[in-house]
Amino acid sequence: MEIEILEMGEMKGSFKLKNSSPAMANALRRTMLTDIPKMAIDKVEFHLGPIMQDDKEYESVTPLFDEIIAHRLGMVPVPTDHQLFGYQKDCVCGGEGCPNCTIMYSLNKIGPCTVLSGDMMPLGNPDLAVKDQFIPIAELTDGQAVLIYATAVMGTARTHAKWQAAFGVGYKYVPIIKVDExxxxxxxxxxCAEMCPRGVFEVKSGKLKVKNPLNCSMCKECESTSKGAVLVGADDSNFYFKYETDGSLTAKQVLDKAMEIIATQSEATFSHINEAI
Ligand code: SF4
Ligand SMILES: [Zn+2]
Structure with a gap:
């Protein structure tokens, strides 16, 4: 098994999984979707009662229920560093919460204004400020205010979608397109060059050539148009993957972590089998 990186941006990636099998491709996809640990807000404390600022009294209310605000905060991508943070349940603090397993944010805003994700201030390390600064959380009118303390912890999407780091993880067999010379x-x-909806072909020196084979959707329209001169097939040992992240981890970090998890799980499975026989 081999991986050829085609694109590796901050939040977007694509690669070829080569010399593999449909089972392995599916395992990799499912691992990327559900098993990548990331930080997300899991606990939100709301200040109750009046808030004084500049000699003016504000009410601790918003037009939204507290539960909706807590849910919105939970879905904000929180920067994740696997070297700095681990699962709370495995932490030296015994699950009480400490700088090795939690990130604390404060959110202090008075109306009228739109409360945005960028208003969440990390307590301590400023590098942990959320990258996506413009996710709207709530609209405050004059006299309204919020004072919130939110705690982010590590989790996976097996528990809740807020811990899902990779999105739109899809793959297809690498297309094999042959043109009869x-x-x-x-x-x-x-x-076929004009008719193909995915721009797979080009015409060079009066002949049809394959230019972008990975764009092919395997609709096979070209086979009938060309009266059999073009044949489209699929390679079931090579897979073309595309995915995005929510910004809490980079595309490369997601792929590296997925491979690490698969390797660890495979080793554990083999050792169980070896113990049993
Ligand atoms: S199968 Fe469809 S998408 Fe693929 S090359 Fe033929 S016409 Fe284009
Ligand atoms: Zn801890």
Whole structure:
């Protein structure tokens, strides 16, 4: 098994999984979707009662229920560093919460204003400020205010979608597109360049050539248009993956972590089998 990186941006990635199997491709997809640990807000404390600021009294109310605000905060991507943080249940603090397993944020705003994700201030390390600063949380009118303390902890999407780091993880077999050289210059074959909805072909020196095979959706329209001069198949040992992240981890961190988890789980399975036989 081998991985060829095609694109690795901050929040977007694509790669080829080569010399593998559909079972392995599916395992990798499911691991990326559900098993990558990330930090997300899990506990929110709301200040109750009046808030004084600049000699003016504000009410601790918003147009939304506290539960909705807590849910919105939970879905805000929180920067995650696997070197700095671990699961609370495995932490040296015994699950009470400490700088090794929790990030604390405060949110202190008075109306009129729109409360945004960027208003969440990390207590301590400023590098832990949320990157996506403009996610609207609530609209405050004059006289309204919020004072919130929120705690982020590590989790996985097996528990809740707020701990899902990778999105739109999809793969397909790498397409195999063959153009019959003897018929590559025929009018019906050349027509495929115009007709293909995914821009797979180009015409060079009067002949149809494959330019972007990974764009192919395998609709097979070109096979009938070219009267059999073009044949489209799928390679079930090579897979083309595409995915995005929510910004809490980079695309590379998600892929690296997924491979690490699969390797660890495989080793554990083999050792169980070896113990049993
Ligand atoms: S199968 Fe469809 S998408 Fe693929 S090359 Fe043919 S026409 Fe284009
Ligand atoms: Zn701890």
């Amino acid at each position: 003897k018929k590559a210059g025929d009018a019906s074959t050349i027509k």
